[in-house]
Amino acid sequence: MAISSRAAACGALIFPTTASAAPVSRSVSVDQRVSHRRRKAVAVAAVPHASSGGALLERPAFDQSQLDTLPVTQEGGDTGRMRDRRGSGSDDSYKVLLIDDARHTEKLVEKALPQVVPSVTAEAARQLFHASRQKGAALVIVAVKEHAEFYAQIMVRQGLRSAIEPESDLAS
Secondary structure, eight states, X not given: OOBOHHHHHHTOEEOOOTTTSOOOOTTSOOOHHHHTSOOOOOEEOOOTTSOSSOOOBOOOSSOOTTOOOSOOOOSSSOOSOOSSOOSSSTTOEEEEEEEOOTTOOHHHXXXXXXXXXXXXXXXXXXXXXXXXXXXXXXXXXXXXXXXXXXXXXXXXXXXXXXXXXXXXXXXX
């Protein structure tokens, strides 16, 4: 064990002998071949005038450049979803539609839709309301089937008429 010269000069480390150390109880199993060797205990004493940190060991002498803690990453590439990969077949994405209804008011849609779909803002909800009035239906979000069903159910609970349909690349 190597200690820094500063810690040795301050007298921060004390190396007591085995005579001052507490004797080992005989009820503890001790290997007799090792018991005859002399043991040394290391204790660190706090010195108020020493530096604010504890005793500092010397840096290792081996090359640490090989111990890079950052993961190796490749530069460039597409960070988005791969288009040619399909998780559960060709129909994994579903459209959530806001269907026009006479009961819908702009305030209801503006209040309910952002609560149901977090990515929809109040302004986008107003635009979806007007698009559903003009076309009969408006596309709210495209999601996997389970999420689309969930969004549609919550929209119905909030008083909005909704539907889901598979997203097909041919119809777009």
